[in-house]
Amino acid sequence: MAKLIYSAIASLDGYVTDEDGNFDWAVPDEEVHTFINDLARPLGTYLYGRRMYETMVGWETDPTLAEQSSVWRSRGRKEMQDRTKEVAVRKVVVSEFVSLDGVMEDPSWESPFRGEEQEKFKFAELAAADALLLGRKTYEGPRREALGAYTDMMNGYPKQVASTTLQEPLGWNNSTIIKGNIPEEVDKLKQQEGKDILVFGSADLMNTLMRHGLVDELRLMVFPIIVGKGKSLFEDGEDGRTLKLVDSKTFGTGVVSLAYRLETS
Secondary structure: OOOOOOOOOOOOOOOOOOOOOOOHHHOOOHHHHHHHHHHHOOOOOOOOOHHHHHHHOHHHHOOHHHHHHHHHHHHHHHHHHHOOOOOOOOOEEEEEEEEOOOEOOOHHHHHHHOOHHHHHHHHHHHHOEEEEEEEHHHHOOOOHHHHHHHHHHHHHOOEEEEOOOOOOOOOOOOEEEOOOOHHHHHHHHHHOOOOEEEEEOOHHHHHHHHHOOOOOEEEEEEEOOOOOOOOEOOOOOOOOOOEEEEEEEEOOOOOEEEEEEEOOO
16 A cells, blocks of 8 residues: 655744745755655655645746756855854753644643653753753743752752842742843853853743844754644744754654754854
C-alpha cells in the first residue's frame, strides 16, 4: 500500500505563508534544495491544493525560475563567506520547551517525552551557565523540590528577575529584582565576566531581549505534540527575522533540540 506523506516548509513560529500568502522567505540554499530534491525523487504522485498547484505549475511554464533560484543560492553563499568572525563574549542563552505548533505555555504536555538523554543535556546546559535571568511568572513557577536534581545548582546561582510587581526581599535565595531599564541592565550583565546567562520560560522577557538584540543563542527543545492552544513563544509583529542554525540534536524520545543564532541586520 502506498504511503501518504505530508511535507511542508514552515517558519520557526509555525507559519507556512506570510499574511499576504507569500513564502519567499523560505528560499532554500543549495544544501536544502538538494535535500528536498532527494526527498521528492522517489515519489510517484503529488497531491496539491489549488494554491499550491498554481505556485508549482510555474516551474514548468517559466524557464527563468531555476536560474533565479541559482542566483539566490549564490547570494546566500557569499553572505556567509563575507560574515565577519565573531568574538566570544558572555552569552545570553534562551532555552525553551515548545510544542510542534509553537506553544510554550504550561508545558506539562512534555512529560510523556522525558528521557535520560534530555536530562543530561539540560544538566550540561545549566552547568555552562552561572546566572539565571527570569520573568516574574517563570520565577513564581515550580522550583526547589519540583526541580529535582536541578535544585542545588539553581539555588546557588544568582537569579535576576524582571518584574514591576514583585518586592524585595524575594523568597528564592540569591534572587534580585532588575530595577530600571531591563535591556540596559541585561547589557551590563553581559559585560561582566562569567559563563552563560541562562533564560528559560519567560516569553515576554525573551521577546523584549530579542527586540534589543541581546539574545545570543535561542535554544528550542521541540516536542512531537500538537497542543492546539496556548501562549505562543513569539509575539505578534516578529516579521521576517532570520536565524542561523548552529547546532541540533535528536533524542530517542522524538524530541529535537535546535540551537539558533539570531542574524543581525
